[in-house]
Each structure stands twice: as structure tokens, then as C-alpha cells.
Amino acid sequence: MSGTSERPSVDAQGAAGRGAVVSCSGIVKQYGDRAAVDGVSLRIPAGTCYALLGPNGAGKSTLSRVIGGMARRDGGELSVFGMDPALRPSDVKARLGWVMQEDALDEELDLAGNMRVWGSFFGMPRSAVEERMPKLLALLGLEGREKAAIQSLSGGLRRRLVLARALLSDPSMVLLDEPTTGLDPQVRHVLWSALRALRAEGMTLLLTTHYMEEAEQLADRVGVLDRGKLVGEGSPQELLARHVRRFVLVAAGAGAESEAAARACGADVRKHGDVIAAYHDDEAALRACVAQGRFVRAQVRPSNLEDVFLELTGRALDA
Numbered sequence: 316m317s318g319t320s321e322r323p324s325v326d327a328q329g330a331a332g333r334g335a336v337v338s339c340s341g342i343v344k345q346y347g348d349r350a351a352v353d354g355v356s357l358r359i360p361a362g363t364c365y366a367l368l369g370p371n372g373a374g375k376s377t378l379s380r381v382i383g384g385m386a387r388r389d390g391g392e393l394s395v396f397g398m399d400p401a402l403r404p405s406d407v408k409a410r411l412g413w414v415m416q417e418d419a420l421d422e423e424l425d426l427a428g429n430m431r432v433w434g435s436f437f438g439m440p441r442s443a444v445e446e447r448m449p450k451l452l453a454l455l456g457l458e459g460r461e462k463a464a465i466q467s468l469s470g471g472l473r474r475r476l477v478l479a480r481a482l483l484s485d486p487s488m489v490l491l492d493e494p495t496t497g498l499d500p501q502v503r504h505v506l507w508s509a510l511r512a513l514r515a516e517g518m519t520l521l522l523t524t525h526y527m528e529e530a531e532q533l534a535d536r537v538g539v540l541d542r543g544k545l546v547g548e549g550s551p552q553e554l555l556a557r558h559v560r561r562f563v564l565v566a567a568g569a570g571a572e573s574e575a576a577a578r579a580c581g582a583d584v585r586k587h588g589d590v591i592a593a594y595h596d597d598e599a600a601l602r603a604c605v606a607q608g609r610f611v612r613a614q615v616r617p618s619n620l621e622d623v624f625l626e627l628t629g630r631a632l633d634a
């Protein structure tokens with residue numbers, strides 16, 4: 316799957332010259348007799364964004380916690396900033412920013428108070444916190460809200476505060492565990508813009524997500540995780556080129572007749588429940604196929620990472 320013949324994107328090649336921030340091979344993490352992470356190998360070049368994409372329970376949080384030194388691995392080799400997090404957890408943690416699913420904001424304090432408390436956790440001098448805070452609040456569009464009560468913040472503003480807080484200690488890499496889960500789509504875009512700005516400044520990002528659009532929008536490389544295993548890896552473009560044809564006809568209520576019609580058009584046909592997905596490199600061929608009128612609620616669209624996930628695992632990302 317992650318073959319040696321794979322060519323990194325131009326971006327990743329440039330960044331590879333600066334070395335890998337994370338490099339791991341054969342990582343295993345057991346809970347009882349179940350492996351939450353089951354032999355994962357990957358590499359994250361400095362200054363790139365790596366997305367772990369997979370459904371609930373795939374092992375994304377566990378793997379990111381192992382990489383960040385928050386959970387001990389049961390097997391495999393791991394190097395983060397050239398250190399083993401199992402041996403030097405505090406040194407690794409000191410260079411990381413975290414955006415976890417539980418935001419642990421202090422409701423008793425206002426927005427700026429939460430930033431200051433975080434700075435003191437990291438042993439930052441108060442003057443350094445005061446100096447950095449305005450820049451970070453501006454980056455996340457939170458300027459002018461210093462005195463806002465935490466309870467008054469929407470879900471999107473809370474997430475932006477958590478990201479601003481994670482950047483306070485000037486980390487070398489930020490780990491984001493499902494940073495936009497539960498947010499409205501338009502709020503999600505605001506956070507994506509902030510993450511793209513960070514990435515453009517050379518920050519290394521590791522994010523977990525079950526939104527294929529999030530991975531497509533942000534990631535230089537995507538690791539497709541399923542049941543603890545990395546089942547596919549590459550840039551979004553590489554994954555698409557390797558695993559699915561360029562366009563797909565999706566139709567509901569598909570019977571044998573519509574399946575046969577799609578095959579007759581030269582498409583690769585997959586059935587998922589009563590939904591038919593017919594893949595073809597030629598969009599016009601799929602549209603001509605739809606025009607024959609044998610499909611119910613047919614839609615033709617470019618293939619995406621959801622299709623890649625289906626192809627690799629036989630299941631949907633949100634299943």
C-alpha cells in the first residue's frame with residue numbers, strides 16, 4: 316500500500332530535506348487483547364500537514380496520543396523531534412501544541428484568563444504570554460474578546476480559543492484531534508483557514524479527522540486508518556489516482572438492471588447496500604449513462620477520499 320515506488324509530492328520532497336518531525340514503524344498499542352493501533356508506520360516531514368483519516372474507533376486518537384507521548388506504546392519504533400516519547404515524554408510534550416476533543420477550558424476565567432493559565436502551565440513568563448497573546452488572538456479572529464466569558468462562546472469560538480492556547484508556547488508541531496467535529500460547516504471553514512495560515516508559516520500539523528473534506532482541504536499527506544491499521548497513504552491526489560477512477564455516478568435504489576447499465580457504460584461498479592457507485596475516468600460517459608434513464612436520483616461527481624475509503628475498506632467513513 317505505502318509502496319517504496321511512491322513519489323512524494325513536490326512539497327513533501329522539499330520538506331523531507333528538512334527532515335522528519337515524526338517517524339514511526341510498527342507502532343502497536345493494546346487495550347486488553349485488542350490492538351487499538353496495529354503496526355502503523357509513517358513519517359511526517361517538517362512543515363507539512365498530515366491527516367489521519369478514519370471512522371470512529373479506527374485508532375486515530377490513540378495513535379496521536381502515542382506520538383505525543385500521552386500514551387505508552389506496546390511495540391514499534393518511534394521518534395519525535397529525534398527523541399523517543401516513551402523515554403523523554405516531557406521534552407517531547409514541551410514542543411507540542413494540543414487541540415484535544417475535550418477542551419478543558421476554565422469556565423471561571425475569561426478568554427484571556429484561560430490563555431494566561433495555559434502559559435503558566437508551560438512555565439512561560441507572564442510578559443511572554445502578554446506579548447504573544449494579541450498576535451494569536453488576531454490569527455484566530457478572537458481580538459477584542461479578551462474579557463469574554465467562556466460560557467458565552469459558541470462551539471466555533473471555543474475551538475479557536477483552544478487553538479490559540481495551543482500555540483502560546485510556540486510549539487514545533489500541533490496535534491489536533493478531530494478539530495472541527497460537531498461544528499457547523501461554515502465555522503469549520505474559519506478553522507481551516509487558520510490551520511492553512513499556520514501551515515503556510517511552516518508549522519507541522521498532525522490532525523485526526525473522519526471528514527474526508529477536512530483531509531482534502533488541509534493535508535499534504537493522508538494516512539487512511541481502519542481498525543488500527545494504515546490501509547492507504549499518500550497525498551490526496553496520489554490516493555485518488557491509485558485507488559479510484561476520476562468520476563463517479565452515484566444512484567439510490569439500484570437494482571440489477573441499473574447495475575448492468577452502468578457496466579455496459581464501461582464503469583467499475585460497486586454496490587453499498589442499495590446504493591450503486593459506478594467509477595469512470597470519462598465524465599461524459601457517465602452522463603451519457605445517466606441519460607439512458609435507468610437510475611434513481613443519479614448524481615455524477617468527481618471522486619473523493621470517501622470513495623477511496625470505501626474502496627479500501629468496503630465501508631463508509633461515517634458508518
Ligand SMILES: Nc1ncnc2c1ncn2[C@@H]1O[C@H](COP(=O)(O)OP(=O)(O)O)[C@@H](O)[C@H]1O
Pocket residue numbers: 346350351369370371372373374375376377378
Ligand atoms: N482508554 C482506553 N481503554 C480501552 N479501550 C480504548 C481506550 N481508548 C481507546 N480504546 C479503544 O481503542 C479503539 C480505538 O479508539 P480511538 O483511538 O479512540 O479511535 P478513534 O479516535 O479513531 O475514534 C476503540 O476500539 C476504542 O474503544
Ligand SMILES: [Mg+2]
Pocket residue numbers: 375376377492493
Ligand atoms: Mg478519536
